[in-house]
Amino acid sequence: MSDSDKALFTLHEHALEKEHEVCPECGEKLLIKNSKKGPFLGCSAYPGCQYTRPVVEHERIEDKVLAGSSCPECGHLLAVKQGRYGMFIGCTNFPECQHIEETHHQDDINIACPKCAKGExxxxxxxxxxxxxxxxxxxxxxxxxxxxxxxxxxxxxxxxxxxxxxxxxxxxxxxxxxxxxxxxxxx
Structure with missing residues (x-):
């Protein structure tokens, strides 16, 4: 391995660490750290400084309000939102109203619940x-x-x-x- 290759692969000179150098809270160096959820950037002054952020910033899709639609529970407008399981249609009055629209209507099974006999x-x-x-x-x-x-x-x-x-x-x-x-x- 040449001298230039060794410089690329040393831990303390990692290319991503040079890109994100300074902690916005205390001014110390940011380091790439690993957790069970994956890599993240953390302040080198930890535990004195608790600043962390993801290595890759995920784009947040803004809620799009659906004109002419109203929540059947509270009357507020409905919006297309992004949740941890994907896109869904929910009430804009969240968290007071927790109404979520059914996104796909499958064929009704029409089989009574054998345990309670009240539901389907x-x-x-x-x-x-x-x-x-x-x-x-x-x-x-x-x-x-x-x-x-x-x-x-x-x-x-x-x-x-x-x-x-x-x-x-x-x-x-x-x-x-x-x-x-x-x-x-x-x-």
């Missing part, structure tokens, strides 16, 4: 993008299925819902109750 099962998506089915009476009812429900009673245990699963042998209809062993091939 709804298709939802978790923060990792996986689809699951839960009662619309949440948090009163916490019934959840990880596979698509089928509106049939189980012939063995009479549970009012079965689920459709993809197995190595093909699609099967099974009972979601742990104690029940009902299983048949899907048509």
């Amino acid at each position: 099962l709804m298709e939802k998506t978790n923060r990792y993008g996986k689809t699951f089915y839960s009662c619309d009476q949440y948090p009163k009812c916490k019934y959840v299925l990880n596979y698509p429900p089928v509106a049939e009673n189980c012939p063995l245990c009479q549970w009012p819902v079965l689920v459709k699963r993809k197995m190595a042998s093909g699609e099967v209809i099974i009972c979601p109750e742990k104690k029940c062993t009902y299983k048949r091939k899907a048509l």
Whole structure:
């Protein structure tokens, strides 16, 4: 390795550290530090100075107010906002009003919740993008299925819902109750 290459790869002469030299709060040097969430810039006078910032500044998309739309709960305008799970339509009167519009209308499942019998099962998506089915009476009812429900009673245990699963042998209809062993091939 040549002398010029060694200078590029020494830790104390890192190229990004030279770009961000001075702490705006105390005037000390900023250093690239690592945490479990990734690299960040922190003041070299830590713990005396607590200044930190991300290495890469993410652009914040401003909320765009939707003209002619009003919140059904409080009457304020609705706006397109950016959250940690992506874009959504919510009330401009947040945090007083926490109304969020449904962004995609999936086909109604129309299957009654087998646990509480008051609500219906709804298709939802978790923060990792996986689809699951839960009662619309949440948090009163916490019934959840990880596979698509089928509106049939189980012939063995009479549970009012079965689920459709993809197995190595093909699609099967099974009972979601742990104690029940009902299983048949899907048509």
